[in-house]
Amino acid sequence: MIITVWLDPRCPDDPNLDKKDLYRTNYEATRIAIGRAMKGEPTVRELIANRDKIRHDALEGVLD
Numbered sequence: 001m002i003i004t005v006w007l008d009p010r011c012p013d014d015p016n017l018d019k020k021d022l023y024r025t026n027y028e029a030t031r032i033a034i035g036r037a038m039k040g041e042p043t044v045r046e047l048i049a050n051r052d053k054i055r056h057d058a059l060e061g062v063l064d
Helices: 021-038 044-050
Strands: none
Touching: none
16 A cells, blocks of 8 residues: 655745644545555556546646
8 A cells, every 4th residue: 555645845834834734634635545445446557547647636836
């Protein structure tokens, strides 16, 4: 099982950062990732087939 928690590099400089909310959202994402992994979702084949199609709104304008 591989779980990656990614933090926006702008977080340390954000004066409005809500650390409790950051913890909560990452905790929930980790919980969901573990649950999906226990069900074998997604499969390695699905990940490879879709690796160039998946986009995340939070990364818009952050990563090229």
